[in-house]
Structures are given as structure tokens and as C-alpha cells.
Amino acid sequence: MPDDNNALPELVELLVRVSQTKLKDKELEILPELRISSATVDGPDGLCFTVSLRRAWLSLDLMGLETVPGSRLGEPTKPNEVSVKHKTSHEIVTQNQITAQAGVRADKTSANVEIGLGGKHQSTGKTTSSTTSTEATPHIRVKARGNLMWEITDSPLAGELDGTFLNNEILCRVKPKSGANAKTIQLAAFVKQRDVLLRLLKSNCRFPFPSLNHEKMMKILIAKALSASGTKFNGTVEFSKSESDIED
Amino acid sequence: MKTNPTLDELITPNVLELSARFLSFENTNFNAHVQLLSLDPTADFRFADLSGVDFTNSDVRGYDFTGADLQGATGVNVRWDKTTILDQANIGDSLFSYRLARDRFLADNPAIARQVTRLKNDYWCNTILGVEKLLRDKKNRHGIRIARAVFDETSDTVVRSNVLLFMRLTVDSGEEHRQFIYNIFASHAEQTNVIVAGIRALNALYSDQKANLNIFMAYLNHKDALVELRDRRDLRGRWRAR
Numbered sequence: 290m291p292d293d294n295n296a297l298p299e300l301v302e303l304l305v306r307v308s309q310t311k312l313k314d315k316e317l318e319i320l321p322e323l324r325i326s327s328a329t330v331d332g333p334d335g336l337c338f339t340v341s342l343r344r345a346w347l348s349l350d351l352m353g354l355e356t357v358p359g360s361r362l363g364e365p366t367k368p369n370e371v372s373v374k375h376k377t378s379h380e381i382v383t384q385n386q387i388t389a390q391a392g393v394r395a396d397k398t399s400a401n402v403e404i405g406l407g408g409k410h411q412s413t414g415k416t417t418s419s420t421t422s423t424e425a426t427p428h429i430r431v432k433a434r435g436n437l438m439w440e441i442t443d444s445p446l447a448g449e450l451d452g453t454f455l456n457n458e459i460l461c462r463v464k465p466k467s468g469a470n471a472k473t474i475q476l477a478a479f480v481k482q483r484d485v486l487l488r489l490l491k492s493n494c495r496f497p498f499p500s501l502n503h504e505k506m507m508k509i510l511i512a513k514a515l516s517a518s519g520t521k522f523n524g525t526v527e528f529s530k531s532e533s534d535i536e537d
Numbered sequence: 538m539k540t541n542p543t544l545d546e547l548i549t550p551n552v553l554e555l556s557a558r559f560l561s562f563e564n565t566n567f568n569a570h571v572q573l574l575s576l577d578p579t580a581d582f583r584f585a586d587l588s589g590v591d592f593t594n595s596d597v598r599g600y601d602f603t604g605a606d607l608q609g610a611t612g613v614n615v616r617w618d619k620t621t622i623l624d625q626a627n628i629g630d631s632l633f634s635y636r637l638a639r640d641r642f643l644a645d646n647p648a649i650a651r652q653v654t655r656l657k658n659d660y661w662c663n664t665i666l667g668v669e670k671l672l673r674d675k676k677n678r679h680g681i682r683i684a685r686a687v688f689d690e691t692s693d694t695v696v697r698s699n700v701l702l703f704m705r706l707t708v709d710s711g712e713e714h715r716q717f718i719y720n721i722f723a724s725h726a727e728q729t730n731v732i733v734a735g736i737r738a739l740n741a742l743y744s745d746q747k748a749n750l751n752i753f754m755a756y757l758n759h760k761d762a763l764v765e766l767r768d769r770r771d772l773r774g775r776w777r778a779r
Contacts, residue, residue: 509585
């Protein structure tokens with residue numbers, strides 16, 4: 290039975306279930322649920338702000354297990370073939386050229402260097418070579434990354450994360466390593482503090498920070514408060530951790 | 538039964554009270570903010586969003602900016618050195634980018650590093666002419682890098698002002714040149730002639746850059762009337778253009 294620990298489920302909720310695959314006997318499927326939304330905090334003197342996230346990460350730690358090749362969700366696989374158009378053209382361009390002249394006087398106290406500027410018209414032949422590559426890439430919200438990590442982002446238009454990003458989908462399949470005694474699956478959701486977004490509100494109206502420096506420092510203060518992990522803050526906030534011990 | 542903490546429980550009344558106090562704190566100095574919020578320079582800035590932050594009159598030696606977004610972060614009179622950790626940080630178009638790239642380049646090219654030292658130690662007018670010759674030599678693809686390194690290594694204001702002027706004539710990469718100028722403001726804030734040349738270059742070539750505003754604002758009340766005058770004129774021109 291997985292042990293799910295969510296420090297702040299209002300903002301990030303991660304629930305993990307591990308089940309036996311139907312296809313192969315000893316293979317297991319990791320089935321997480323991941324919900325991310327924004328949250329509002331009220332403070333003294335009408336101070337109110339909204340905290341949301343721009344990007345989150347899932348990190349998988351395995352003990353006595355290894356991933357099944359090709360089973361990771363959201364693999365941003367590049368197609369082996371891509372069409373590239375190459376276009377070469379020749380054109381004559383007329384351009385202005387700035388020339389500079391300099392001379393140094395020996396007396397350091399009176400002047401430094403004399404600089405003269407002059408204009409010149411020039412016609413030159415120019416070969417322009419351009420290569421265009423057309424490739425439409427869909428946005429992958431849960432993208433597999435190296436070191437058993439997944440990067441969670443929304444489309445560039447959305448900006449902040451809001452919604453259910455995983456709903457019992459197979460994150461990856463794992464199989465036991467030969468001779469392993471203890472088998473554990475640990476999945477954590479964390480955020481780098483630069484991806485924490487802060488909107489300052491007062492009486493339900495957004496108002497600006499006194500300066501850009503104030504805004505950036507407030508974000509650090511809030512991210513540090515959110516981490517509240519007991520250990521020293523290191524710029525990341527771990528919101529959730531789920532651990533499952535696998536029995537034979 | 539729900540036992541999970543809520544956001545209100547994690548962000549304690551103490552944090553909220555500090556936030557309210559901080560928002561009414563008028564000082565915008567980075568170090569003053571760190572002190573007021575009791576932030577830890579060795580840990581709290583890792584992976585932080587510091588894009589566009591103004592580091593004017595700040596000392597960030599010993600700060601750990603690992604993985605931080607420092608894009609467009611500028612400032613005047615900024616103290617930083619090898620103890621400032623910038624691993625995996627996004628330092629594009631910031632005051633940090635130029636110096637890091639220069640150190641890497643000189644370490645990889647010891648012959649060029651020796652040439653820089655030779656030019657730096659030469660008689661001042663020979664240094665200027667030597668740099669000018671390098672910049673004119675289209676075949677020497679490292680001319681601009683050598684000129685910049687001489688600018689940094691020399692302590693002669695006359696040499697610096699003139700090298701900067703020559704560079705304006707040969708620059709072809711806006712971003713690289715801008716980063717170099719940002720580094721000037723951060724490292725040579727006390728040298729009026731160089732600062733004036735920098736402000737002039739920024740306004741003439743890169744007036745549409747947001748990051749310039751921190752620089753112009755920092756010099757509005759500069760003790761040297763020459764800098765202030767130039768700055769006010771440039772700032773007016775900048776806003777008129779918008």
C-alpha cells in the first residue's frame with residue numbers, strides 16, 4: 290500500500306498506485322494522479338496573494354527495481370527523418386560603410402585620441418543562403434526527462450499549471466532486478482523556486498509590487514515558507530512524496 | 538478526516554507580517570532586502586527567479602545562485618568574485634555574462650592572455666594604438682576580445698575610454714557588446730569618464746533594452762554633474778522615444 294505524503298494538497302496533490310501488469314508476470318505499473326492548482330493566502334492589512342506554479346517535476350527513485358525500456362510516459366522522441374528546404378539566392382546590395390581614423394597626441398593631459406568618422410557608399414555582391422526546417426512539435430505536458438524525471442508544464446499560452454495532469458495513467462513500468470531483496474518505489478513532486486508564481490492582491494484587485502526587486506525577493510520568502518521541510522531550504526520545494534514497498 | 542496542512546498554516550503569521558513590512562520598505566537595495574528578510578545567501582537564492590533584478594551597490598560575494606534565472610540582471614557598483622556561485626544559472630544579458638566568458642576564453646588561449654598583458658603594460662598611447670590596430674585587422678577574429686580584456690586589465694582611465702570608443706566602431710554583436718557595457722557599470726562605477734562613455738554607448742546603440750533603465754536610474758543623482766547631466770538627457774530621450 291503506498292504511503293502518500295502531500296505537504297500542500299491545495300497546490301499539489303500526488304497519489305500513487307502500483308499494480309501488476311496484465312501482460313507480464315513480474316512487471317509493475319506505476320499509476321500516479323497529479324493535480325496542480327493555485328491557492329490564495331490572506332494576511333494582515335488587507336494583504337492577499339495568490340501562489341501558483343509554472344513548472345513542476347516528478348522524480349522517481351527505485352530500489353531493487355529498474356524501468357522497462359520504452360515504457361516511460363511522455364517521451365519527446367524526435368522523428369528520425371525531418372524535411373529541410375534549402376534555398377540559395379544572389380542579390381546585389383548597396384550599403385553605407387562607416388570608416389574610422391585615429392591619431393594619438395603625446396600630451397596625455399590635453400587630449401586622448403582623435404577620432405574621425407566618415408561615410409562611404411559601396412555596392413557589393415552578396416550571396417544569401419537560407420535553410421528552412423518545418424517541423425510541428427506538439428506540446429507534451431508531462432515530458433520524460435533523464436535521470437527518471439518528468440517535467441510538468443502547460444502550453445505556453447496557459448502560463449501557470451492548473452488542472453489534473455495525470456489521472457491514473459501509466460508513468461512507466463518497472464521490473465525487479467535479479468537478486469534484489471527489498472523493492473521500493475518512491476515518487477516525489479517538487480518545484481524549483483523560480484517556477485513559483487506570486488500575484489499580489491489587495492481588496493480583490495491586483496496591485497503592483499513597489500519594485501521588481503521587491504517582487505523577486507517576496508517570491509523567495511514565500512517559496513522558503515512553502516518548503517517548511519525541516520531541512521535547510523535549497524531552492525526547491527518538495528510538495529509531495531509517495532513511497533511503496535513491493536512485496537513478492 | 539483531513540489532516541493535511543493548508544497554505545495558511547505553512548505561511549505563518551510571522552511570514553505574513555514580515556511580507557507586509559517588506560512591501561512598505563522603500564529601499565530597493567538588494568543587500569538591504571536580504572537583510573530585512575533574513576535570507577541565507579548560501580542557500581536561499583539557488584534556483585531563484587532574479588531576472589531583471591537591480592544589483593546596484595550590492596555585494597554578492599559568497600552568494601549561491603546555482604540554477605537561478607539572472608537574465609537581464611544589471612547594476613552599478615556590484616561586487617562579485619569567484620565565491621559567487623553561478624553554476625547552471627541563466628546569466629544571459631546580465632552583468633555576470635561578460636566576465637565569465639572572458640575568463641574562460643583567456644584560460645583557453647594563453648598566448649592571447651600574454652598579448653593582453655603586454656598591451657596593458659605598454660606606454661598608454663602605444664596601448665591605444667595597439668588596440669586600434671587589432672580592431673582594424675579584419676583577419677584577427679579575436680581583436681575585440683583582446684580589446685575588452687585590455688580594457689579590464691588596465692587601470693588607466695584614458696586608455697579605457699578610448700578602447701571603449703574604438704569598440705563602438707567595430708562591434709557587430711549587440712548582445713555581446715551590451716554585456717560588456719553592463720560589466721563596466723558593475724565593476725568600474727567610480728570612473729566617471731568610462732561611465733559616461735558607457736551611458737552614451739547604451740543610449741545610442743541599445744536604447745530599447747529594458748535592463749538599461751536600472752543603470753540610468755542609478756546615475757540620476759550621481760555626485761558627478763557630468764554623469765548626471767548626460768544621464769538625464771539620455772533618460773529623457775529614452776522615454777520620448779516610447
